[in-house]
Amino acid sequence: MINTDTIVALATPSGAGAIAVIRLSGEDAIHIASKFFKSVSGKLLEKQKTHTVHLGHIVDDKRLIDEVLLSIFNNPNSYTGEHVVEISCHGSLYIQQEIIQLFLRNGCRMANAGEFTLRAFLNGKLDLSQAEAVADLISSDNEASHQIAMQQMRGGFSSEIAKLREELLNFASLIELELDFAEEDVEFADRTQFKNLVERITFVLKRLIDSFAVGNVIKSGIPIAIVGEPNVGKSTLLNALLNEDRAIVSEIAGTTRDTIEDEISIGGIGFRFIDTAGIRDTKDVVESIGIKKTFEKIEQSQVAIYLFDALKSIESLQQVKIEIEKIKNKYPQKPLLIIANKIDKLNKTQLKILRAEISEVKLLSAKSGLGVEALTDSLLNLINTGALRNNETIVTNSRHYDALLKALEEIQKVKYGLDSGLSGDLMAIDIRQALYHFGEITGEITNDDLLGNIFANFCIGK
Incomplete structure (x- = not known):
């Protein structure tokens, strides 16, 4: 699957800007670039050292296209493991297209989505989980998701998996060796040590699997539904949390007819707040649709905030308690924060x-903003950020999560085999399957369809 042709793409976001970076990678990248780059110092590009930057011009025949800075990275010491050239040009759309088209006419091919990172994986510069972390890093929009992606890209997750796989592989080899001497009834694999290893692998796998619940919401943003009767201040609370007038606020009950969503970062974690239509009996068709959507949003949210007007409800707190119990009974597993608004009037x-x-x-x-900070602290306390603070491995990728579940299932079969004195040949089958699922995570075991699905989600130029 490794292509040796030279690819080119824009490595910075498309559109006009101060500068743009155009990247080439492949066996002929430096040779092709040298044909159209004229250094101001007169140096020959192909004779320059790796990891050097050169000032010059991109010239098509006698036509000057732009003054640029050109960086050289020789294989294997580059991002892709191939010869790489990066051209920093002025960010005019016209200049970008002229340079790219020039290289396309002269031996380059347009890079596919994620092809630079795919080549880095195929050339052994990254394992598959690290390559996937590159996409997560690019899309990270808060401190927590950035931290998780950086930890994974630097190999924290894959090194933990690789260590477990290596230890399991060593025992698997001993089990397989026993099968070769089955007639002599010898044991090369110490069953006590093996049992300890299986228990340790089980513990680590369960910890990684459990971390997915936290990792998934951190990566996607934690949805919070703000619910309550009309005109209790839901939209005002949303505006206070976002520190802007995002939702329309009025004294007229039922002003919010549809859900309004926006996201902010609190303590480095993304929270997506959803302002919903007020819950009440109504004959208004449009408002009824909004109320129906409110319950749908509660269902989809990670946490619900029930807001009520403290002043209006002080004489009818029993009714408030009834409404709270209704939500608790309908969504028993969902954290519910009960907020009394307008307390400055009490x-x-x-x-x-x-x-x-x-x-x-x-x-x-x-x-007035009174109590908003305490509310944000309460929201943070609902999310288990201990693993994040301790820089532990957190799983955010559903593909990894699925492979971990399958690996755990096979390891539990191995454990059962050890406890029940199962023969080595039968245990070997389960061990091989566990090793297979470990290999799926890091890319030691893969196929073209899987790689195509993963890298198709990357941006062009990365």
Whole structure:
């Protein structure tokens, strides 16, 4: 599957800008670039050292296209493991296209999506999980997702898997050796040590599998549904959290007819807040559709915030408690934060009553901002960020998650075989399957269809 032809693509986002970077990779990358690059110092490009930068001009025959900085990276010490040239030119769309078209006419091919990183993987510069982390790093939009992608790209996850795979492979070799001497009834693999290894692998696999719940929401952003009756301040709270007037606020009940979503970063973690239509009985067809969507959004959210008007509800707190119980019963597994809004309008006696009636209530004034910071702290506490703070490996990729589940299933079969004294030939089958699923993660075992699916999601130029 390794292509040796030379590819070219824009490595910076498409569109006009101050500068653009055009990347070439392949056996003839430096040779092709040298035909059209004229150094201001008169140096010959093909005789220059790797990892050097040169000032010059891109010239098509006698036509000057642009003044550029050109960087050289000789194989194997480059991102792709091939000869790589990167040209930093002015960011005019016309200049970008002229340079790319010039190389396409003279021995280069347009790179496919993710082909530079695919070549890095095929040439052994990255394993498959590290290559996938490159895409995650590019798409990271908050501190937490960036941290996870960086840790994985630097090999934290793959090195942990590789170590387990190597130890399991060593025992697998001993088990296979026993099969060759089956008639002599000898044991090369110490069953006690093997059992300890299987238990340790089981522990690590379960920890990695459990981390996916946290990793997935960090990567995708944690959806938070803000629900409650009309005109209790849901839109005002959304605006206070976002620190901008994102939602329309009015005294008229039922102003929000549809869900409004926006995302912010709190403590380095992305939260996607969803302002929903007020829940009430209504004959308004449009508002009814909005209320139906509210329940759909609660279903899809990771956390729900139930907001009520503290002043209006102080005389009818029993009704508030009934509404809270309805949501808890409908979504028993979903964390629910109960927020009393407009507390700045209550006196001390009313506040005391409120706290006594609803012990878990959090007090807030969305209009003045009072209690908003405490709310964001509560949201962070709902997310298990301990692994993130301790720089532990966190799984965010569903392909890895699936392979880990399958590997755990096979390891548990091996454990059962050890406990029940199963013969080595039968255990060897399960061990081979576990090794296969470990190899799927790092790319030691792969196929063209899998690689095509993974790298098709990359941007052109990466």
